[in-house]
Amino acid sequence: MVPNPPSAPSDAQLDQVKEAVRALLHQPDYDDGSAGPILVRLAWHSAGTYCATTNTGGSNGAGMRYEQEGGDPANAGLQHARAFLEPIKKRFPWITYADLWTLAATVAIKEMGGPEVTWSGGRTDFTDESKIPPRGRLPDAAQGADHLRFIFYRMGFNDQEIVALSGAHNLGRCHSENSGFEGKWVNQPTRFSNQYFKLLLVNDWKKKKLDNGLEQFVYVDEEVELEDNEEPEELMMLPTDISLLSDPKFKIWVERYAEDKDLFFDHFSRVFAKLLELGIRRDASGKVVNDENTEGGYRS
Numbered sequence: 001m002v003p004n005p006p007s008a009p010s011d012a013q014l015d016q017v018k019e020a021v022r023a024l025l026h027q028p029d030y031d032d033g034s035a036g037p038i039l040v041r042l043a044w045h046s047a048g049t050y051c052a053t054t055n056t057g058g059s060n061g062a063g064m065r066y067e068q069e070g071g072d073p074a075n076a077g078l079q080h081a082r083a084f085l086e087p088i089k090k091r092f093p094w095i096t097y098a099d100l101w102t103l104a105a106t107v108a109i110k111e112m113g114g115p116e117v118t119w120s121g122g123r124t125d126f127t128d129e130s131k132i133p134p135r136g137r138l139p140d141a142a143q144g145a146d147h148l149r150f151i152f153y154r155m156g157f158n159d160q161e162i163v164a165l166s167g168a169h170n171l172g173r174c175h176s177e178n179s180g181f182e183g184k185w186v187n188q189p190t191r192f193s194n195q196y197f198k199l200l201l202v203n204d205w206k207k208k209k210l211d212n213g214l215e216q217f218v219y220v221d222e223e224v225e226l227e228d229n230e231e232p233e234e235l236m237m238l239p240t241d242i243s244l245l246s247d248p249k250f251k252i253w254v255e256r257y258a259e260d261k262d263l264f265f266d267h268f269s270r271v272f273a274k275l276l277e278l279g280i281r282r283d284a285s286g287k288v289v290n291d292e293n294t295e296g297g298y299r300s
C-alpha cells in the first residue's frame with residue numbers, strides 16, 4: 001500500500017495534461033515527425049505483460065522505469081517515449097507515470113485521427129521491482145498465429161481483438177536498432193486509419209531476409225514514378241502481421257476492417273480501452289481497488 005495515495009485529479013487538471021501531450025506530439029526531428037506512434041507503443045508494452053491466470057503484469061506500476069522491465073530487449077526504443085513525457089510528469093507531479101503513459105496514448109490516437117478511447121485513472125507506480133512481471137511476456141514478431149494466440153489469450157483477448165489491436169501497426173515504424181526489423185507498414189504512419197488492413201490484402205508481400213538474419217515481408221509499388229536517384233519506397237509487414245492473412249479466423253477480421261473503417265475504429269477503441277485496464281480492479285464508482293498485486297489508486 002502507498003501510505004498517502006494522491007486525491008483524484010479534477011477533469012480540469014486532466015485536461016491540462018492532455019493539452020500538454022497534444023503540444024509535444026509534433027516532433028519535426030524525430031522519425032516521421034510525431035511522437036504519437038511511440039507513445040502508443042509505450043502504453044501497449046506497459047499493459048501487454050498482463051497474465052489473467054495470475055493477475056500479474058498490466059499497466060499498473062509503470063515498471064519500465066526499472067531495468068528489469070525497461071531493459072527488456074522487447075522494450076528497446078521506448079526510452080524515447082518515456083523521455084518525451086518526462087517534462088509533463090515534472091510539470092504535473094500529481095499524475096502517476098502509469099496513468100500518464102496510458103493517457104498519453106489515448107491523446108495521441110485521437111490527435112492522429114483515430115477514435116476516442118475511454119480512459120480512467122488511478123494507476124499507481126511501483127516503488128520497487130518486486131511486482132514487476134518476468135520478461136518474455138510480449139509478442140515475438142518473428143513468429144506466427146499460434147504464438148499470437150498464446151500471448152494474447154493469456155491476457156484475455158479473443159481472435160477478433162487480436163486483429164483489431166494489430167491495426168495499431170497503421171502507426172509508426174520498425175527500427176533496426178530496436179527490434180532488428182526495418183521500415184513502416186503504411187505510407188502515412190502518423191495518421192490513424194485502416195490502411196494497414198487494406199495493404200495486407202491487396203499487396204503482394206515478398207519475404208526479405210535482412211542482413212541481421214531476420215525475415216520480414218516487403219512490397220514495392222512499381223507503378224510510382226521516381227525522380228532520378230530516388231529509391232523506391234518499400235513498405236513492410238512483420239511475420240506476425242502476415243500470419244493474420246494466413247490464418248482463416250484472423251483473416252475474416254482483416255477483411256472486415258479493410259472494408260469498414262468505422263467498424264475498425266469502434267472495435268479498436270474498445271479493445272485498446274480494455275488493454276489499458278488489464279489487471280486493474282475498480283469498484284462500482286470506478287475507484288481502483290487494491291489487491292496483492294496492485295498498490296493504490298486515488299484517495300476518495
Ligand code: HEM
Nearest residue numbers: 037038040041044139140141165168172173174175178179
Ligand atoms: C512497433 C511488434 C502488437 C503498436 C512494433 C515493432 C515491432 C512490433 C517489432 C517495431 C519496434 C521498433 O523497431 O522500434 C509487434 C508484435 C505484435 C504487436 C509482434 C503482436 C501482435 C502491437 C499492438 C500495438 C502495437 C497490440 C498497440 C495496440 C505498435 C506501434 C509501433 C509498433 C504504434 C510503432 C512504434 C514506433 O514508431 O516507434 N511492433 N507489435 N503493436 N507497434 Fe507493435
